[in-house]
Amino acid sequence: MRPLTIIGNWKLNGNLASNEVWVKAVCQGMEKGMPAGRKYAVCAPFPYLSQCDQLIKQCSLAFLRLGAQDVSAHLSGAYTGEVSAQMLKELGCAYVIVGHSERRQMHHETDELIAEKALQALDQGITPIICVGESADERNSGREVEVVRGQIAKQVSVLQDRLADCLIAYEPIWAIGTGKVASAQVAQDMHRAIRLQLAEFDEDVASHVGILYGGSVKPDNAVELFAMPDIDGGLIGGASLNPQDFLAICQA
Numbered sequence: 001m002r003p004l005t006i007i008g009n010w011k012l013n014g015n016l017a018s019n020e021v022w023v024k025a026v027c028q029g030m031e032k033g034m035p036a037g038r039k040y041a042v043c044a045p046f047p048y049l050s051q052c053d054q055l056i057k058q059c060s061l062a063f064l065r066l067g068a069q070d071v072s073a074h075l076s077g078a079y080t081g082e083v084s085a086q087m088l089k090e091l092g093c094a095y096v097i098v099g100h101s102e103r104r105q106m107h108h109e110t111d112e113l114i115a116e117k118a119l120q121a122l123d124q125g126i127t128p129i130i131c132v133g134e135s136a137d138e139r140n141s142g143r144e145v146e147v148v149r150g151q152i153a154k155q156v157s158v159l160q161d162r163l164a165d166c167l168i169a170y171e172p173i174w175a176i177g178t179g180k181v182a183s184a185q186v187a188q189d190m191h192r193a194i195r196l197q198l199a200e201f202d203e204d205v206a207s208h209v210g211i212l213y214g215g216s217v218k219p220d221n222a223v224e225l226f227a228m229p230d231i232d233g234g235l236i237g238g239a240s241l242n243p244q245d246f247l248a249i250c251q252a
C-alpha cells in the first residue's frame with residue numbers, strides 16, 4: 001500500500017516572519033491528530049531551509065518533513081549559484097522537487113538534466129519529486145499521453161530501478177496556478193497511464209512509486225482527487241501558502 005504524501009511548494013514566497021507563523025500553525029493543527037500513515041512536507045526557498053528545519057524539528061512530528069524546490073546536477077565545483085544535494089541533506093531536507101514545469105519553461109531544463117538532479121538527490125538519501133505534465137496545446141491536440149510518456153521514458157532510462165525511491169508528480173501545466181483543476185478522472189487516467197508505463201519496465205517499481213497530482217488542488221477538491229486509486233497525494237502550490245488551507249488538504 002502506497003502512503004498518501006502531501007507536499008506544499010511555496011515557490012518564490014515567504015519571509016522569516018510568515019514562515020514561522022506558517023510552521024507553528026501547521027504543527028499545532030497536526031498535533032491535534034492526523035489521518036494515520038500519511039506523509040507531509042513543505043518545500044521552502046533555499047534561504048529559509050535552515051529556519052524551517054529548526055521550526056519543524058521543534059514540533060517533532062515524524063510525519064512532517066522539509067523539502068527544497070530544486071537541486072544541482074553536480075555535487076561540488078565551479079557552479080556559481082547552484083545548491084548541491086549534500087547541502088540540502090545538511091539542512092534537513094528529505095525531499096526535493098526536480099523538473100517543475102516552471103523550471104523546465106523558464107530555465108530550459110531538459111529531461112536529461114532532471115534525471116541527473118534526481119540521481120544526485122538519491123545519492124544523498126533525499127527523495128526526488130520528479131515533475132511531468134503537458135501544456136494546454138499538447139492536450140488540446142491529443143498528445144498529452146505521448147508527451148508525458150516521453151518525459152517518463154527518460155527518467156526510466158537513467159534512473160532504472162532507483163525510480164522505486166522517487167515520487168512522480170503529474171502536474172498538467174494548464175492546471176498550475178490557474179484554478180482549472182484537472183477533474184479527478186482526467187488526473188486518474190494520466191496517473192494510470194504513468195503507472196502502466198512504469199510497469200512495462202518493472203511491475204514492482206510501478207506498484208511502489210507514489211504518483212502525486214499537482215495543479216490547483218484546494219481543500220474542496222482534494223478529497224475527490226486523493227480517493228482515486230492511482231493518485232497517491234498532491235503537490236500543492238498556491239493553497240499551501242495558507243496554513244489552514246494546507247492543513248485542510250492534508251486532512252482531506
Ligand SMILES: O=C[C@H](O)COP(=O)(O)O
Pocket residue numbers: 009100171175176177178179214215216217235236237238239
Ligand atoms: O508545485 C505545485 C504546482 O505547481 C501546483 O501549483 P498550484 O497548486 O498553485 O496550481
